[in-house]
Amino acid sequence: KQEVTQIPAALSVPEGENLVLNCSFTDSAIYNLQWFRQDPGKGLTSLLLIQSSQREQTSGRLNASLDKSSGRSTLYIAASQPGDSATYLCAGRQGGSEKLVFGKGTKLTVNP
Amino acid sequence: EAQVTQNPRYLITVTGKKLTVTCSQNMNHEYMSWYRQDPGLGLRQIYYSMNVEVTDKGDVPEGYKVSRKEKRNFPLILESPSPNQTSLYFCASSLAYGGLNTQYFGPGTRLTVL
Numbered sequence A: 001k002q003e004v005t006q007i008p009a010a011l012s013v014p015e016g017e018n019l020v021l022n023c024s025f026t027d028s029a030i031y032n033l034q035w036f037r038q039d040p041g042k043g044l045t046s047l048l049l050i051q052s053s054q055r056e057q058t059s060g061r062l063n064a065s066l067d068k069s070s071g072r073s074t075l076y077i078a079a080s081q082p083g084d085s086a087t088y089l090c091a092g093r094q095g096g097s098e099k100l101v102f103g104k105g106t107k108l109t110v111n112p
Numbered sequence B: 001e002a003q004v005t006q007n008p009r010y011l012i013t014v015t016g017k018k019l020t021v022t023c024s025q026n027m028n029h030e031y032m033s034w035y036r037q038d039p040g041l042g043l044r045q046i047y048y049s050m051n052v053e054v055t056d057k058g059d060v061p062e063g064y065k066v067s068r069k070e071k072r073n074f075p076l077i078l079e080s081p082s083p084n085q086t087s088l089y090f091c092a093s094s095l096a097y098g099g100l101n102t103q104y105f106g107p108g109t110r111l112t113v114l
Helices: none
Strands: A004-009 A010-014 A021-023 A030-038 A044-049 A055-057 A062-067 A072-077 A086-094 A100-101 A106-111 B006-007 B008-013 B019-025 B031-038 B042-049 B054-057 B076-078 B089-092 B109-113
Touching: A004 A055, A004 A086, A010 A021, A021 A030, A021 A086, A030 A062, A030 A072, A044 A055, A044 A062, A044 A072, A072 A086, A072 A106, A086 B042, A100 B042, B008 B019, B019 B031, B019 B089, B019 B109
Parallel strands: A010 A106, B008 B109
Antiparallel strands: A004 A021, A021 A072, A030 A044, A030 A086, A055 A062, A062 A072, A086 A100, A086 A106, B006 B019, B019 B076, B031 B042, B031 B089, B042 B054, B089 B109
16 A cells, blocks of 8 residues: 655745755555645645656756655755745555545745 | 636535535546545545546545536535534546546635534
8 A cells, every 4th residue: 555755744944945855655666746735725736747757857946856766756946935835745646546645745934 | 727626615514414515627537536635644535536427435435425427527425424524625637547647636625514
């Protein structure tokens, strides 16, 4: 059974810092991994989707990597801004299923 | 605009009073699902649908029903709500079951059962 873990649960950084959010999963037979952003009281916004055959995906200041052999994904945020403050969730999808297994998220606060 | 919509966004009800949370998507997606989000437990899947008239249980289906009579709609039904169903509910959709697809989420419905 796939389990997804995100550490730390919360992170506070000063504006402008580059940072890495971590996601680990137990079953390496992962089909893809998706990173989401959730703002307080809001829904989930998809940030990046990495297929199992890919190593990384980039969108603007965001770069996500996937290492199936080690069971890890990272989300790199460059030059962080206060507007990046949100909870970041990673979710893994197994082959043969559309179900996403979510981590519990990392709450990021970027201080001006 | 491509989106997943949910109604209502907020609902306070009492134990045992049947309710329906609607979900609709305008992207012609085949796959739709419902999740609930609880503090300390994260998001867990309740039910999913691979296409019209095809539904199946997720991880926490007890106390819920769904139907998929039209491709765009996937309502979540609580026949007799209980306080342990107080939660934040999300509907999601993706293009097709088994594809290399991003899942899109609705804005959420915050349900309180007294």
